[in-house]
Amino acid sequence: xxxxxxxxxxxxxxxxxxxxxxxxxxxxxxxxxxxxxxxxxxxxxxxxxxxxxxxxxxxxxxxxxxxxxxxxxxxxxxxxxxxxxxxxxxxxxxxxxxxxxxxxxxxxxxxxxxxxx
Amino acid sequence: xxxxxxxxxxxxxxxxxxxxxxxxxxxxxxxxxxxxxxxxxxxxxxxxxxxxxxxxxxxxxxxxxxxxxxxxxxxxxxxxxxxxxxxxxxxxxxxxxxxxxxxxxxxxxxxxxxxx
Numbered sequence: 001x002x003x004x005x006x007x008x009x010x011x012x013x014x015x016x017x018x019x020x021x022x023x024x025x026x027x028x029x030x031x032x033x034x035x036x037x038x039x040x041x042x043x044x045x046x047x048x049x050x051x052x053x054x055x056x057x058x059x060x061x062x063x064x065x066x067x068x069x070x071x072x073x074x075x076x077x078x079x080x081x082x083x084x085x086x087x088x089x090x091x092x093x094x095x096x097x098x099x100x101x102x103x104x105x106x107x108x109x110x111x112x113x114x115x116x117x
Numbered sequence: 118x119x120x121x122x123x124x125x126x127x128x129x130x131x132x133x134x135x136x137x138x139x140x141x142x143x144x145x146x147x148x149x150x151x152x153x154x155x156x157x158x159x160x161x162x163x164x165x166x167x168x169x170x171x172x173x174x175x176x177x178x179x180x181x182x183x184x185x186x187x188x189x190x191x192x193x194x195x196x197x198x199x200x201x202x203x204x205x206x207x208x209x210x211x212x213x214x215x216x217x218x219x220x221x222x223x224x225x226x227x228x229x230x231x232x233x
Contacts, residue, residue, distance in 0.1 A: 004160070031219065042121070042207050042223025043161070056218045091160055095219065103149035103168040103211070106221065108160035 002026065004109035006092050012115045018080035021112045024073070025094030031055075033106060034067055034077050035091040043091055049075060082116045089113050119144045121210050123224035130198045130231055138193040138227045140208030148210045150191040151221065152182055155205040164206075167191060178202070198231045205229075 005024040013019050025032050030051050035043035046065065048055040051072040060067070064083070069075040079086055093106040120143045130136045142148060149168055153161040165176025167184045175181045182193045191208060205228050209221040 042225050045220050056220055105163040110160045
């Protein structure tokens with residue numbers, strides 16, 4: 001089966017510019033996650049969707065970050081305006097619907113490496 | 118608050134020798150525990166998990182991990198290391214129960230270097 005797809009793979013922008021990332025989860029996976037991985041650290045959850053509804057966005061900096069999953073399939077994560085500290089790898093992951101309830105693993109995409117200059 | 122600690126930034130081992138990558142966690146209640154591996158310029162790849170039952174779980178590529186509830190640890194092990202095992206390894210935990218949303222809390226990662 002095809003894995004989690006993300007684009008672009010790399011992006012370089014200047015601070016105060018905006019940027020958007022795209023994710024297409026594994027077919028049939030209702031739960032979608034966006035993580036931020038800063039160099040030298042483990043991934044940190046930004047937002048979790050169940051179909052097109054938000055389950056957890058407690059760590060999303062809502063003044064500058066937004067995410068949507070309008071049709072319950074693919075998703076976009078946007079940063080506007082970007083700051084230097086947003087430089088990181090943004091990982092998308094997916095899992096089966098309700099999989100967290102029984103400890104089903106998440107499947108990760110290759111990530112988008114964002115550099116803010 | 119939930120947390121995961123990987124006390125070693127890097128583990129060095131010779132090919133053919135056994136390896137251990139350590140992980141301890143702090144979470145209320147019973148946890149789900151996971152190990153993921155990350156190769157350069159690639160996403161995280163699932164290795165194994167502990168949900169319930171036998172404390173020794175086996176996963177991909179010959180890896181195994183031992184859950185120790187009293188020590189709140191979930192160390193990753195392999196009897197004989199390969200050079201191709203060299204990568205960045207992450208331990209992660211999620212809560213169980215009604216408040217569980219599947220959110221994974223990751224450790225900071227341990228770089229495994231296997232030398233020929």
